Amino acid sequence: MDTTLITHDLTRRFGELTAVDALTLSVPRGAVYGFLGPNGAGKTTTIRLALGLIHPSAGEVLLFGQPLRRRRLELLRRVGALVEVPSLYPHLSGRDNLEVTRRLIDATKAQRDRALALVGLEDDADRLVKTFSMGMKQRLALALALMGEPELLILDEPTNGLDPAGIREIRELICKLPQEHGITIFLSSHLLAEIEQVATHIGIIQQGRLLFEGTLDALHAQNEPQLVLEVDKPQSAKEVLHAYGWKVRGNGGHSLTLAVNGAADVARINTQLVQGGVNIYHLNLQQPTLEDIFLAVTQA
Amino acid sequence: MAMVLQSLSAEMLKLKHTLAFWLALVAPLSMVVLESGMWFDMNRRVAPPEVDSWLWYGQSIYVFWGLLIMPLFVTLETALVGQLEHAQEHWKHLYALPVPRGLIYGAKQFAGMFLIGVSCLALPFFTALGGLFLRWARPAVELTGPIPWFMLFKYSLAIYLGAWLIITIHTWISQRWKSFAVACTAGVLLTIAGVFVINADWGQYWPWAIAGIIGNKFDENVLQVAPLLVGSIGGVVMAFVAGWDVVRRDVL
CATH class of the missing domain: 3.30.70.270 (Reverse transcriptase/Diguanylate cyclase domain)
Incomplete structure (x- = not known):
């Protein structure tokens, strides 16, 4: 199977606490992979491990079939991420926020403007971010993640703190990305109804262990x-x-x-x-x- | 090289509309206004008869700038630059980008050095302006000779180079700890300690006293080489140590 993200016996301990415990998961290309678990189950730790933000105590992460530890920068070029809260500079405009990341990753201005269009923020791009609603901030954060035209988009609780309209906007965006742009999405959430509406594959994690992995249909069939x-x-x-x-x-x-x-x-x-x-x-x-x-x- | 320049330009863009940027000009201006205000108030020759008034005036400004105002300003600037990232949890986003972590930290280090550099570049101009104002408004202070531009720039540069060590230390503190209070408290305490240890035998090696010691010899035109080397080379070494610490650390 063609996969984008694989973890092998991935483990991360913080002192006595094992946040991620021998986690083995596999995210197929083109899937919307819903990563479900209660608060504190190890979802965010898994995502940080997958992005190389923290180091594993054991096990490994493979992105596009290659070990992240050895080829981190090269592999991260193919990944976009939104980890927890949107990381934005409120004193800058929406466009300037993208511009900061654009300069860092050496994307083109066309890619920046395309990302703005993708999340529907072209008209508000020159407003200061501190005047944005929470939903707009979340969409801008998604634009940051999308600017490098990633093959894999990792989203950690992207609807946190949004009102129902904001949740719907993000959901619609998530649904269209795999279909229209061929992007694989790894989506962590504890909001089951949200995941049910967008996911093709499900992973259920609790206390750092993967309890189920498969398609949504397979889960229902069980x-x-x-x-x-x-x-x-x-x-x-x-x-x-x-x-x-x-x-x-x-x-x-x-x-x-x-x-x-x-x-x-x-x-x-x-x-x-x-x-x-x-x-x-x-x-x-x-x-x-x-x-x-x-x-x-x-x-x- | 292109990657380095891109990181630096991204860092510069972040400073747009920030207090940190304006403080780079406000801090040296405040120093000059404060000292000039005192000279204005005294309304008499302040310098000893054998010393040129311009050198005495410059020394009064540079010693306080180096010993007190600049270390506090470094503390505040680096804390503000650090808060740009801490306030919105930017580290996770930045370090998940396909950019070497050391480069991101290096750009942050550069931002601090750039802002302090702007201040040190502005200081000679503000000093000259303050002196010219006093010459016009208070002829009794006898700032009559030519402006010692070379001395003003030479010592401003020396103070700046001597301050590299504290810039790198405070950049590291402000990146390493999320709390603005930790960054500021550390700076204030270590700066005040500098005022007390400056006369000790080893005082010239106390990082927060180095710039003051260099400024203190302005009127004699004696460059304090040992503190200057400790401050500048120590700053470069500390930058690498801090970068290494940041690069290997988990981003939680």
Whole structure:
């Protein structure tokens, strides 16, 4: 598989604390890789390791198949990054902020202006950044990351502190980058709904360890849909369903939940309960959300 | 070489609209205004009969500039330059760029040296202007002779070179610690210590006293070579040590 970012047994310790623990992940080219984890799971530490900002205690980072440790500068030319808060100079205009980075990375003025256009800030580029809204600052920070025309864009919590409109702007931008510009995106977040809407691949990290990695579809496939029932006699219903081999969980009151394999199972269960003398008030087949799956994976 | 120039030009752009940039002119101007104000108030010949008034006037300015105002100004300038990056957590962005870390730090070091250099370049002009004003407004101070331009520039340059060590130390402190208060407190304490140790045998090697010691010999036209070398060569050595420390450090 053609990959952009790979880590092999990547480990980083801070004294007694192991922030990243033998992490092995792989980000395919062209993917939007959602890197999920609760606060303090090791997401930002992983990103800092991937950018060479901190040194690993063990393991290695490969960018585009080559070790970051040995060819850091050459490889970082192909990477854009936004780590946590946008790094901007409020006393400079939006264009001058880009100009500082442009001079450092030796990009062209055309690349600078293209990055501004990409994030939709051409008209506000000459305003001082201190007058920008949080969403505009975040978009400008994205323009900084995009200016070098990277193949891999690493974004750490890019929607932090944004209002719903700002979150939507960033989401739309993230969606169009792989499609229109062929950029692979590694996106860390603890906002599951956000990731669900943009990601093609998911990595779930907790306490520095990778608990799941794969496509979003594979993640959903691992987690069966749930059938929620409301019946008149929950105890009798449980007995009937147990007799047919179903694993039933009581939700309290008249409600029951059981894992099923699809609509055919729902019809079968309905028939079995009716034949068992149980009346059904309500029958609801639910697909687990990413939040359900995330909680199931991280609390397992 | 192109990369070095690009880093420097990026650093210069960051200084646009900043207090740090204006302070580079305000600091030497303040020094001259302060000293000229005292001479204006005295309204009599201040220099001893055997000494040229211009040299005495210049020495009064340069010794206070070197011993007190400049070290404090270096502290403030480097702290302000450091805060440009600390305030918005820029280090992560800068060090994730495909640019050698040493170059980024070196550009920062250059920015501090550039700003102090501008001040030291402005000081002879402001000193001459202050003297000319006194000649016009207070003839009694007897600033009658020609302006000693060569001496003014020579000692300003010597003070500047002697200050390289404290510029590099304070650049390192301001980059190494995020807190503006740490950078300022360190500078104020070490500068005040310089005032107390200047007369000690080893005082001429105290980095914060070196510029003052050089300025103190302005009227005698005796260049203090040993402190000058300690300050300038020490500054270059310290810049490499600080750069090495910054380059190998994790960016958290």
